[in-house]
Amino acid sequence: MKDKVGIPRGMFYYDYYILWENFFNNLGVEIVLSPETNKDILDKGVHACVDEACLPVKVFHGHVDYLKDRVDYIFIPKFISVYRREYCCPKHLGLPDMVRHSMKGLPELIKPKVDLKKSNRDMKRAIIHTGKYFNKSAGAAIKAFNKAQNRFQRYMESIRQGAMPIHGIKYDEYNPSQILLLGHSYNIYDRYINMGIVDKLRANDAGVITVEMLDTHTMRKHTSGLSKRIFWTHGQRIVGGAFALMDEGLIDGIIYISSFGCGMDSVLMELTERRAKKLGIPFTILTIDEQTGEAGINTRIEAFLDMLKWRSKDEDNLPTHGEYIHSR
Amino acid sequence: MKITFPHMGNIYIAGKAFLEALGQEVIPPPRCSRRTLELGIKHSPETICLPLKIMIGNFIESIEKGADTILLVGSCGPCRFGFYSILEEGILRDLGYDVEFIVYEPIGEGINKLKENVFKTLNITNIGEVLKAARLGWRLIHKADQITELANETRAYAKDSSRVDLIINNYHRKVEQVFGEEEMMDLMDKTINSLNKVERKKNYEPIRIGLIGEIYTLIEPFVNFDIERRLGHMGVLVEKSLTPTIWLDHHVLKFPFGSRNEKEKHRLARPYLKTLVGGHGRETVGAAIGYEKRGFDGAIQLLPLNCMPEIVAKPILNRINRDLEFPIMTLILDEMTGEAGFITRLEAFVDLLNRRREEDSVV
Ligand code: SF4
Ligand code: SF4
Secondary structure, eight states, X not given: OOOEEEEOSSTTHHHHHHHHHHHHHHHTOEEEEOOSOOHHHHHHHHHHSXXXXXHHHHHHHHHHXXXXXXXXXXXXXXXXXXXXXXXXXXXXXXXXXXXXXXXXXXXXXXXXXXXXXXXXXXXXXXXHHHHHTTTOOHHHHHHHHHHHHHHHHHHHHHHHTTBOTTTOOBOOSXXXXXXXXXXXXXXXXXXXXXXXXXXXXXHTTEEEEOGGGSOHHHHHHHHTTSSSOOOBHHHHHHHHHHHHHHXXXXXXXXXXXXXXXXXXXXXXXXXXXXXXXXXXXXEEEEEEOTTOOHHHHHHHHHHHXXXXXXXXXXXXXXXXXXXXXXXX | OEEEOOOOTTHHHHHHHHHHHXXXXXXXXXXXXXXXXXXXXXXXOTTSOHHHHHHHHHHHHHHHTTOOEEEEEOOOSSSGGGGHHHHHHHHHHHTTOOOEEEEEOOGGGOHHHHHHHHHHHHTOOSHHHHHHHHHHHHHHHHHHXXXXXXXXXXXXXXXXXXXXXXXXHHHHHHHTTOOHHHHHHHHHHHHHHHHHHSOXXXXXXXXXXXXXXXXXXXXXXXXXXXXXXXXXXXXXXEEESOOHHHHHIIXXXXXXXXXXXXXXXXXXXXXXXXXXXXXXXXXXXXXXXHHHHTTOSEEEEEEETTOHHHHHHHHHHHHHHHHHTOOEEEEEEOTTOOHHHHHHHHHHHHHHHHHHHHHHHHO
């Protein structure tokens, strides 16, 4: 009988799923993916996880809960670092540990350590470690991974052409206003926890850009002026992407989606908002947690878009050009 | 150059004497107060962790007293602390304060920059002098910690624990009046002497509690509602898993290998957590197990609201609590934490530990 590996649809699923899916497929392993986040998953997650954690971590626990009786293994990599001299958020570092100590009745966890802080070579170890669960030789595992990696590169390319990660929807070429939807991938692409914000913006004739659509090099270049290098790779992407788009004048406004209590966001929001203020680019923060109501989010989005419209109408006869309009 | 630095427990005592001995002008940060916190809250991003808010308050109060240079230790991940300097600089600039930030970044970020910063702030010109200065700093920190520990111990055993508070209050008052290393050492020795003279109860076996958690909250009495003193007055012997001495030993003295004490915590944590998780999350886990092994009655985790590494540690502590039947309580601290509720929880925990002891002695 074939082994089944469960992949929780949460956290870095939104970044690396295509890679994982291809890797396991190439190994001949069957994957069970948990469904899109729903009320039941959220409730189970909130119940299983410590109160103090942020929403995405709770949601992740819910996905694990969904999978636990349906699979032989659950795949939860321990993401320490995905780039030289950089790190992931402490909660990614401890994710498999939080899950395994919070929940009962789990199948075996496959939790390869991904630590590329010193060099990319460590990736190999993680790949071989994972292959062993399915009696694959080191060579076979690496081959499966390299093939998956190629496929993943092509996928990343399509995102840079403007496709939305995972759902693969192309974004509209022309729109009266372009909104940069900023924040962690799992807050932006999980349609349940952000209450379908992408669709809401589109329904209101706003174009949506996310930082995943930019290339890494551009993003890194735009943060090089800071007095401190951004040692969180995913934070670097958020700040660098926002800086790049703001500096080039490609966006009309920024909506930052942050999960309540996110430690990384407290820093990233401050850095991006500071720059937006300086450049006079409207910036607003939507904080989400398990209690957030949809009505509130709708009102906030509408108000923000109204403000943008009003602003562009008045652009020509604005008394003090570039006057700062800030909404929070 | 008038130097100041964040206020963190007893560090200002050693820091002041140390910099003075090197011929620098020091504006020691005023001790944390309600006003410090309010200034910090007003000017910091709402969602940042508590230590940054208090530091902003510290800096503003020091600047008001004339400081023009801020000395900080940096880090490069994985926790937020590494971004403190850039955020703080931005905030103070926005407020119109023209101060210089000197950040000692880890050696990995470039040895030359670090060297330059050390030479500049410590008023020295060669490595030999750095070593001499380091030894002096170490002696001072070590002794300051020794006093804190002795005070904690004496409170637990004292027939009249309020005597200890009198001695310590007097010590804190005098710290501000003395100048340089010699006078400070003298004051410290006298304080140790008086503490040793406090009369102790005979045949008394105090409840022992280990304090674990985020380093700043452990060290700074203002943010932890003076937890050491309060437990001491309840007759409890407290030990902190992190002190300035332990930190320096691990990060500076034994660099790059790390100290035995901290490596032992990593070893103990292994069955539950094998890797770093930023901040002192892994050390928190290891320390809890260490206290259990040493026969402590319980442990208290101090968690500043939304502190990422300590949140990772929390479910692991819950598990240790179940596996080893070792009582561990988590106290969450932020600017909204009420003192009354905090004390009630402390008292309830000590009661629980007392009851457990009684039950054990019956069996
Ligand atoms: S980056 Fe923020 S949202 Fe993501 S795991 Fe860390 S704290 Fe949670
Ligand atoms: S360890 Fe906790 S309190 Fe310290 S910087 Fe990190 S999140 Fe903030």
